[in-house]
Amino acid sequence: MPPTLILIRHAEALHNVNREYHIPDPELSLLGLQQCKDLRDHLRQHLPLADEAELVVVSPMRRTLQTALGGLDWLIKKGVRVRVDALWQENSDKPCDTGSPIPKLQQEFTQVDFSDLDATYPEKRSPKDNIYRFTRSAVVARGQSALASLYDRPEKVIIVVSHSGFLRCAVSGRRYANADYRVFEFVEKYSRGQYELKERESTEGSGGMGRSEKGVAGIVETDFPEEEALNGVEEKLGERTQKEAVAEVPKN
Numbered sequence: 537m538p539p540t541l542i543l544i545r546h547a548e549a550l551h552n553v554n555r556e557y558h559i560p561d562p563e564l565s566l567l568g569l570q571q572c573k574d575l576r577d578h579l580r581q582h583l584p585l586a587d588e589a590e591l592v593v594v595s596p597m598r599r600t601l602q603t604a605l606g607g608l609d610w611l612i613k614k615g616v617r618v619r620v621d622a623l624w625q626e627n628s629d630k631p632c633d634t635g636s637p638i639p640k641l642q643q644e645f646t647q648v649d650f651s652d653l654d655a656t657y658p659e660k661r662s663p664k665d666n667i668y669r670f671t672r673s674a675v676v677a678r679g680q681s682a683l684a685s686l687y688d689r690p691e692k693v694i695i696v697v698s699h700s701g702f703l704r705c706a707v708s709g710r711r712y713a714n715a716d717y718r719v720f721e722f723v724e725k726y727s728r729g730q731y732e733l734k735e736r737e738s739t740e741g742s743g744g745m746g747r748s749e750k751g752v753a754g755i756v757e758t759d760f761p762e763e764e765a766l767n768g769v770e771e772k773l774g775e776r777t778q779k780e781a782v783a784e785v786p787k788n
Contacts, residue, residue: 540686541733542586542695542788543703545712547571547607549599551632552714560631561707563600571715572606578745580610590691591617595624596653596696597635601645603715604697611695616638620650622657622668623682626699627759629660629670633699672705672760679706683731687722705755708733713747731783 547568551559564572581587589611594604604618612618626633634659636639642650660668667678679702686694700712711716718740720733742748 537692539689539691539694540585541686541720541722542583542589542693542717543588543708543712544575544603544607544697544717545700545703545714546574546595546599546693546697547715548598548605557632558608560735561598561634561636562632563598564606568602568714569606570601572603575603575607575717575745576609579607579717583717583719583744585693586695589616589695590650591619591623591689591694593619593624593627593686593694593696595702596620596622596638596641596650596657597625597633597699598641598644600697600699601641601648602625605645605647607715608697618648620648620653621682621685622654623678623685624696624698624702625658625668627670627675627701633701634660634750670761671763672755673763674704675760676755678702680731683707683722684734686736687731701759705752705759708735709752709754710735710743711739711749711751711753713744713745715744715750716745716747717745718748732761760772 546564548565548571550562550565550569551557553565564592592604592611594600601620605612618703625635636648636658638653638655656666660666660670667674686749698707703712708718708720712718719736719738722737723732723734738744741750
């Protein structure tokens with residue numbers, strides 16, 4: 537049976553404060569750090585499901601790593617594995633949505649294991665068939681690959697810390713406020729030729745923290761630049777999906 541997913545958007549980062557998208561891989565703001573504490577307290581007090589999580593999957597960007605380490609620290613302390621996965625990074629190739637080199641992340645987050653992280657990270661623009669390229673086709677295909685990587689895993693509950701754009705456009709069709717979360721179940725595999733999620737009623741309105749915009753939110757024209765040729769992207773994503781979907785028991 538596929539796992540239940542708790543999808544979390546990172547807390548407020550520096551680029552969110554005044555829409556300063558030129559900041560490279562921004563850290564959390566002071567408010568964002570407080571939001572991590574609020575998220576942690578809320579999950580522990582109001583979402584017993586979170587305590588059943590057996591795996592935390594996190595985008596390799598600073599703001600998501602900080603959110604996972606600050607908002608889910610009680611799970612990490614009891615041995616829940618943190619798995620860093622580039623499939624869950626944000627969509628665009630702006631400085632704020634482009635990650636830092638792996639060696640730099642290893643220096644900054646010494647408690648995190650980056651050994652499973654795709655060695656091509658954080659490159660998004662080249663080569664032309666890069667699976668992380670900022671186009672609608674590539675991002676939607678990456679969303680399918682990200683879901684496929686979790687569908688057959690052995691854990692019953694998985695927490696994912698990711699980004700609003702990617703979660704909305706490629707994964708769940710919902711909006712997320714900073715440090716808010718939603719809970720989903722997989723629908724029947726390939727029910728319409730793809731992996732799909734169904735949100736639990738408990739978070740279906742304004743999210744678990746009550747901060748998010750209600751309703752379904754699909755892709756709009758301004759989300760992506762004009763489509764480009766993506767020779768080989770789907771094939772590369774297919775290969776990665778097979779590797780990521782292999783069942784792996786978390787290391788405690």
